[in-house]
Amino acid sequence: MMTGKKLIISAVVLALVQIGFLSWIIAGRAAILRDGRQVLLRVEPVDPRDLLRGDFIRLGYEISQIPVKLIANVPAGKLSSDDTSIVVRLKQGADGYWEATTAWFGKAPAPAASDEVDIVGQVAEGWDLSPEATAIAPDYGIQRFYLPEGEGMAIQNDMRVRPFGVRVAIAANGTAQIKALMDGDKTLFEEPLY
Template identity: 45%
Template sequence: MNRRSKVLVAAIVVALAQIGFLSSAIYSRAALLRNGEEVTLRTVPVDPHDLLRGDYVALSYDISRIPVDRVRTSRPRDNDVVGAVYVRLKRGENHAPAQIVGVGLGAPLDEPLGANEIDLNGTSFDRWQTGLETLNIRYGLERFYVPEGEGRAIERRLGERSFTIRVAVGKEGDAQIKALYDGDVALYSEPLY
């Protein structure tokens, strides 16, 4: 095999690897949106802008700050970063926002899931301290991209009405935003692909 053929084969292998990686990422996201269990979360959006991807709504949830007394597992030592957080939620009826059942630090709760309950994975970068009252938790659901120029309109309406997000949650607790709602009206829905 000559040098030119080797370069061509190497280029084809690299291109196939890149296509495989991108296809896998797209498929896993679509599978989660299609097959994940749905839960509704109450949001508080603000309107930043990403130069590469456009307008997005930065989201915070009523479950983003959780009282420490909801923790039902062992707690870290003082000054340790909390890390992995597993939040058990009870889904509301008729798409009402989910309510916190309990929180596990470092591991999910031992009890089996109850009726209409779901576990959602998050991360807290807070340092555990004696006297700590709340944990700040990120779920990877803090940005929702919207069409250019529409983020500010959402921000203006925030004070007038209740916004929620419908989220697809997989069996392992990973989550993906499905849709942004203004009351009962779907403003934006994520396409599967």
């Protein structure tokens, strides 16, 4: 049976472990926002409300649909995707928005050039990879952007009539975090580091 002193020590150790884990998650996200390579992606609105967390905009990107013909390493005869990661190489277009130039399942065969960046997403099992297939939809973990209460619907409506973008920070390993919501050249909301 545990004594009172051992019980207190165990509770303190457990609390420190939990605080350490949460701090590690927050610091990792902040490191990407602070040090990651920034790209601007064109967005498409989807849905504005979460009952537990408040207003948000659900974002779709041009890179949310990757043409199968851009995937350089689809094995011959492979007709559907596995649950796997995908590396999508981005390059900045003349309009300032970054676009997909090529993609690979698993890992890229070579590092991105200085004017390119690789973003890593997850592809669900079952996407059609046959020669007739059009596109797959990777999940990059940057599909939601939370806003102050009451702002979601207005921004959602504005997104339908004029171009919006999202400034995204991408870490060296391809992990992405939304840094800011842009209305044209104007920053509407910027994510704090912590």
